[in-house]
Amino acid sequence: MAKQSRANGYMKKQLVVNQKGGIGKTTLCRQQTFYTHELGYRVLAADLDPQGNFTRTMLQVRERNGLPPAGEVMTAAHLFMETPPDLPLLWCDDGLALLPSTPELLDIPTLGLQVIGRPRKILEHIESRNQFDFMITDIGPARLAMMKAILQAVDFVVCPFDIDQDAIDGLHTLMHDIREAQTVLGNPTLKMLGGLASLINTDRVFEVRSVEELKQAMGDIIIPPVLYDRAATKYAKDYPVWQSSKGISKSKAATEMRNVCEYLLTRMMEQ
Ligand SMILES: Nc1ncnc2c1ncn2[C@@H]1O[C@H](COP(=O)(O)OP(=O)(O)O)[C@@H](O)[C@H]1O
Numbered sequence: 582m583a584k585q586s587r588a589n590g591y592m593k594k595q596l597v598v599n600q601k602g603g604i605g606k607t608t609l610c611r612q613q614t615f616y617t618h619e620l621g622y623r624v625l626a627a628d629l630d631p632q633g634n635f636t637r638t639m640l641q642v643r644e645r646n647g648l649p650p651a652g653e654v655m656t657a658a659h660l661f662m663e664t665p666p667d668l669p670l671l672w673c674d675d676g677l678a679l680l681p682s683t684p685e686l687l688d689i690p691t692l693g694l695q696v697i698g699r700p701r702k703i704l705e706h707i708e709s710r711n712q713f714d715f716m717i718t719d720i721g722p723a724r725l726a727m728m729k730a731i732l733q734a735v736d737f738v739v740c741p742f743d744i745d746q747d748a749i750d751g752l753h754t755l756m757h758d759i760r761e762a763q764t765v766l767g768n769p770t771l772k773m774l775g776g777l778a779s780l781i782n783t784d785r786v787f788e789v790r791s792v793e794e795l796k797q798a799m800g801d802i803i804i805p806p807v808l809y810d811r812a813a814t815k816y817a818k819d820y821p822v823w824q825s826s827k828g829i830s831k832s833k834a835a836t837e838m839r840n841v842c843e844y845l846l847t848r849m850m851e852q
């Protein structure tokens with residue numbers, strides 16, 4: 582059993598999303614999972630990206646903990662099935678389980694709109710059996726129905742973006758999708774935690790200035806702490822960046838990542 586009791590009595594489900602790739606979504610999921618679990622919360626890591634990078638990280642955590650190879654377990658693709666098989670969760674540590682990415686995720690778009698409603702129901706079932714405090718969900722570029730289904734099921738959304746028009750457009754598209762989830766899809770309490778400026782290069786005046794301009798233009802939508810491009814963050818694939826052992830950027834990288842994780846945790850705990 583992890584140390585802390587449940588955070589306000591329900592599993593707070595967070596989705597990290599932007600249709601643009603390579604902007605730090607998986608990095609944030611990894612580090613937030615480490616951060617939240619280190620604080621003693623019970624965490625469900627969910628990897629809805631067929632690339633499976635988040636899964637590989639969590640499987641390394643599991644291996645480091647000396648746990649044997651797992652048999653058949655509940656996977657992220659099962660969230661989209663009408664009646665998923667009754668399988669155990671994949672535990673990676675005390676109080677840390679994973680819904681792993683599998684190749685079946687690639688088939689979900691073929692199921693069409695019928696997947697809407699399924700993740701919500703299946704997560705309720707998981708929640709009723711396991712007292713998780715948080716679900717941290719990673720997703721890659723997703724087709725429409727899959728995106729609608731997951732936005733209907735989660736409570737919070739974070740949208741990393743870099744200084745690139747495609748990523749900023751992705752943030753605007755998401756705002757529209759969130760409004761639809763709140764109204765048409767029946768998830769009125771879905772909350773946008775915000776756009777997270779990510780991979781910002783401190784040597785480029787233009788990038789740093791653009792973040793400030795976006796904060797001015799979009800106000801509350803942009804999360805105050807920023808994730809700068811740091812070598813230590815790039816290398817910290819399967820351990821917390823605040824445990825990095827070398828490199829000049831490590832203390833800045835650690836502080837910036839912890840600030841973001843703390844900010845997001847605080848916002849979710851307020852609800
Ligand atoms: N703040 C950062 N500083 C340096 N490298 C980063 C940072 N965030 C992400 N990266 C690196 O950028 C690449 C893409 O990040 P990733 O988290 O996989 O993006 P996404 O999940 O959006 O595709 C990875 O190699 C990752 O290690």
Ligand SMILES: [Mg+2]
Nearest residue numbers: 606607630634
């Ligand atoms: Mg990713």
